[in-house]
Amino acid sequence: MIEKAKQILLRYSNLIPPTILGPEKVAFLADKMREMPAEEKIVLHGFMNYILSVMVEKDASDVEIGGFGTAGSVWLRIHGTKERIADLPILNTEEASTLILSLLTLNQIKHLLVSRNLDFSYTFRYDKLNKYLRFRADTYFDLDSLALNMRAISSVIRSIESLDFHPNAVRSMSHNYIKFGLSLVTGITGSGKSTTLDSVIDFHNNFDPCHIVIIASPIEYVHSSKKALIRHREVGRDVLSFKEGVIQALRQDPDIIVIGEMRDPDTIMAALEVTDTGHKVFSTLHTSSATESIDRIIAEVNPIEQERVRNRLADVLITVVSQKLVPTVDGKRTLAKEVLIVTPSVKAAIKNNNTSEIYMMLVQGGNQGMMTMEQDLLRLLQQKRITQETALTYSNNKTRMLQLLKGS
Numbered sequence: 001m002i003e004k005a006k007q008i009l010l011r012y013s014n015l016i017p018p019t020i021l022g023p024e025k026v027a028f029l030a031d032k033m034r035e036m037p038a039e040e041k042i043v044l045h046g047f048m049n050y051i052l053s054v055m056v057e058k059d060a061s062d063v064e065i066g067g068f069g070t071a072g073s074v075w076l077r078i079h080g081t082k083e084r085i086a087d088l089p090i091l092n093t094e095e096a097s098t099l100i101l102s103l104l105t106l107n108q109i110k111h112l113l114v115s116r117n118l119d120f121s122y123t124f125r126y127d128k129l130n131k132y133l134r135f136r137a138d139t140y141f142d143l144d145s146l147a148l149n150m151r152a153i154s155s156v157i158r159s160i161e162s163l164d165f166h167p168n169a170v171r172s173m174s175h176n177y178i179k180f181g182l183s184l185v186t187g188i189t190g191s192g193k194s195t196t197l198d199s200v201i202d203f204h205n206n207f208d209p210c211h212i213v214i215i216a217s218p219i220e221y222v223h224s225s226k227k228a229l230i231r232h233r234e235v236g237r238d239v240l241s242f243k244e245g246v247i248q249a250l251r252q253d254p255d256i257i258v259i260g261e262m263r264d265p266d267t268i269m270a271a272l273e274v275t276d277t278g279h280k281v282f283s284t285l286h287t288s289s290a291t292e293s294i295d296r297i298i299a300e301v302n303p304i305e306q307e308r309v310r311n312r313l314a315d316v317l318i319t320v321v322s323q324k325l326v327p328t329v330d331g332k333r334t335l336a337k338e339v340l341i342v343t344p345s346v347k348a349a350i351k352n353n354n355t356s357e358i359y360m361m362l363v364q365g366g367n368q369g370m371m372t373m374e375q376d377l378l379r380l381l382q383q384k385r386i387t388q389e390t391a392l393t394y395s396n397n398k399t400r401m402l403q404l405l406k407g408s
Helices: 002-014 024-032 038-057 093-102 106-115 167-173 193-205 242-249 265-276 290-300 303-316 344-351 355-364 373-382 388-393 398-407
Strands: 060-066 075-078 081-084 117-126 131-142 145-153 181-186 211-216 229-234 256-259 280-285 317-327 333-341
Touching (some): 002 024, 002 038, 024 093, 038 117, 060 093, 167 333, 181 193, 242 265, 256 265, 265 280, 290 303, 290 355, 303 317, 333 355, 333 373, 344 355, 373 398
Antiparallel strands (some): 075 081, 117 131
């Protein structure tokens, strides 16, 4: 199968005339996808599935294919470290571009050529486990050729109990306890935000007879409705944009709306407005601390709107969880988190533009379910799950972390 796939990829790359250069090579190959027989696509999908099987067997979180940067190799991220995989085939840029294009529909190819980037999901049956595995994928241009990242989506949801939240934090995120409000899960790319969101969704799915609408790009874990009715709307397939998905959700009788990412001012404003209407909203941001998350939301909107957004955010924000995946002593990774619960004091600090005061509220809010990143790293260190060096490296406030280390 590998040899047959390589022959197909080589043949298509050899079709490119020498007069076609740069990104036009990808456009030429994209046009050829219309003519590719179904049998050849099946072979290429099988080749892709083989690469993903190796990824699963090596317990990798991500795979990288194509683009100038890979130098022809397939790269995996294994327990946080990127490395070339010597026992996977070498693909030149044209072969890799052909393989990537073969995974896409014609509409997706059209979007990719215009936007120069495409998020999509990919599923295949992994026979060794007798189950379907899902991957979140992003393809983009790297020096005029296509590159692809695929991230494995866990087929098992972690229970919310396994995330070590304080009971008050869980209650604050529960729709049964607070019927409306905005809860954020933040962190850098690859910090497990989607995993935490899926745990929260599953928590409600097990006991809450509510309607949950998930708007994501792409849809990662697919939940089966249990006690809750769960809808999945993928941006680009089921709905045009996050903003449109949020606005349309108001006419779909939801109790909980999950917005995959608040990535632009329009989505932020839509999220605040839908929360104002009495819905419970969960979303994510690419920020590394609770305070930074609040400042980021306010800074994203037009300066004229910032005062109004600050007051609105203070009124609707319920919780912020900022998290990181940190390396453990056994070579794996574990969750470290900062948890903010919006008390009247926190609300006043946001409204008065004194977000710098919130850190001390986190430090002193342990009984209410709050914690700083530094406090949680110290907990992991005391449990001997991480090293002192890791605790210091992954802390947001190095001075505070050194004080905690000295005190312990």
